[in-house]
Structures are given as structure tokens and as C-alpha cells.
Amino acid sequence: MGCIYLKYWLYDQITSKGFNGLQIINLFEEFNKHVQGKIQGISKDYCKFNQLSLDQIKKIKKVYALNSILHESDKNPETCVNNHCKYMDYFEEALTEFINSIKKCADNPLEKEYCDEFEDFLKICTGGNSYTGVSIYNRHIGTSDDSNRKYLLSVKNYKNQPLYIYIKDNKWLNWGEISHIVNPQNTATIAATSVVGSAIGLSSIFYYFYKVNLNLI
Secondary structure: OHHHHHHHHHHHHHHHOOOOHHHHHHHHHHHHHHOOOOOOOOOOOOOOOOOOOHHHHHHHHHHHHHHHHHHHHHHOOOOEEOOEEOOHHHHHHHHHHHHHHHHHHOOOOOOHHHHHHHHHHHHHHEOOOOOOOEEEEOOOOOOOOOOOEEEEEEEEEEOOEEEEEEEEOOOOOOHHHHHHHHOOOOHHHOOOOOOOOOOOOHHHHHHHHHHHHHHHO
16 A cells, blocks of 8 residues: 555645646656666565656546545544534545546556556455455455445446445445445436545645555565
């Protein structure tokens, strides 16, 4: 997960500091030239950065945020106050982007770089990874092997195999409010909600856990 935390932190820097297209291209080129595969003690294949556009960075950043919100927010007693949960609106937007990315990358993706990065995220979430808020299986497992996980949705055919997706069942989740997002009849026309900014503290959370995971390698 350390790679995901690093990517989110970097992408947050790119979007918050207003990088333009040329600056983003130069950043990735310099990273791949001077950093990728050159950190002592870390595999040269660890944490590949794909050449993403600014719009793609904003989209994948939401997907990474979805995972962090689900995994970390249940540990914060201040997440919900008087039945108002500060992450819920951003969660819905991030969940929408996650589902849209599945549809976009399922077969013959036109956005190869983006879908390669999304595919890396799906691989991290596959199976019983206790550090993810999203768990993905190739079969329906009924009651999840993690009692805190709840079945979200299934995809009949993603790259010639089914996906069964579970998420961490946090107490602030209102399943009734997200049913319109996961309903197959509605997902084809989903549009992201108009939430401005990013979830509180997510950038620092991602960077912190990147450093923790890096020390464990």
C-alpha cells in the first residue's frame, strides 16, 4: 500500500499547486529518469508511475481516496457527529469514479496509461489484504472472511473474469443513500457529485502511511 499513499500525496501536490500539462509530463519524465528503480533496497519495479493527464490524475486520486476513507475513517471517533458524517459526500463521488473506472477499463481500454494504473490498484485490493478498504475476489464468497466487510457489487466480465467487490462496512455508511450508485440500471449515466476540494486530511494521511510502509519493506 505504500505506493498508493505516495501516489496520492504526489497527485494531491500536482492538483493543489495547479500544475499544467507540460509540467506534469516533465515531472513524470524526471521521476522515471532519476528516481524509478534507483532507491537502494527497493525493487526497480516497485511503484511504477504512468504518464497521466491532469484529468486522469484527478480521477485516479478519487479512487485512491475511496480506499483510504473506507480503511481509516472508522478509527476516527470524530468522523460522525449527530448523524452527519464528513466523508459521506466525498465517498459517494469517489465510489462513482471507481465504478466508472471499472466500466471504462473492462475491455479494450482507450486510456491505456490510466487503466494500467487502475489495474495495479485492483491487484492490490484482490484477496484479503487487511490494509485496503476495498476487497476484490473472482468469486462470490458469501459472508466475507472479514466480518467488517460487506458485499457491494459484482462485475460479470472484467478482462474475461468476474469481480466481486466488498468494502469495509463503516458505521457512517448509509447504504440506502449509495444504492443509486451501485444499481446496475443507473451506473451507466452516473455523474460525479459537485463536491469541491478533497476530504479533510487525506493528503497527510496518505503521505504518513507511505513512509510507514516504506520502512517496512
